């Protein structure tokens with residue numbers, strides 16, 4: 001058994017994924033033409049407005065990606081994890097469960113929507129994992145610019161896609177050789193992909209399960 005497959009976490013995740021699968025129409029977002037939505041996703045300024053409109057949606061990683069996150073954090077024996085984009089805390093629960101099963105550690109996650117921070121805190125408490133997690137409320141460009149651990153074993157990028165290069169730059173000096181960076185929906189961040197796929201930048205990188213980009217920091 002692992003923390004992920006035992007109570008209280010397993011039934012909590014079943015419920016959260018079920019709720020996340022429920023279809024939802026968001027006025028001003030779902031009715032946008034696909035091209036316009038893609039442009040918005042890539043905007044470095046429109047993200048506050050976009051995510052404010054999406055504040056009642058979990059926008060969670062897929063169940064498969066979530067399980068991959070747990071496994072990757074176990075495989076690299078992560079003790080320090082940074083996450084950009086908490087939302088309702090579904091990915092956070094997986095990463096914190098891996099920390100628990102690795103023997104403990106620290107997960108710093110960032111979210112600017114106060115109602116989402118409250119929900120994520122409730123879920124982490126219900127899952128018995130809140131003691132491992134520090135939720136930083138506010139724009140990650142500010143909250144992740146200070147007081148990071150000396151070394152980071154795993155970084156998850158899952159906030160505003162246009163900010164992936166900036167958030168990577170904030171954490172990069174802390175990434176130890178062999179650490180992992182996982183970027184969800186990375187096809188919306190071409191600048192980010194160009195960076196981690198360029199051999200000169202110090203990463204080995206490959207797409208995984210559609211638009212998840214998995215990168216390893218080289219020594």
Ligand SMILES: C[S@@+](CC[C@H](N)C(=O)[O-])C[C@H]1O[C@@H](n2cnc3c(N)ncnc32)[C@H](O)[C@@H]1O
Pocket residue numbers: 047051052058059060061084085086087088089090091092110111112113116138139140141158159160163
């Ligand atoms: C795709 S969702 C994250 C889903 C979450 N990782 C999961 O799988 O459960 C992206 C979240 O990032 C938040 N966000 C986007 N840009 C942000 C920023 N610059 N700073 C903090 N939070 C941000 C949004 O409010 C949204 O809740």
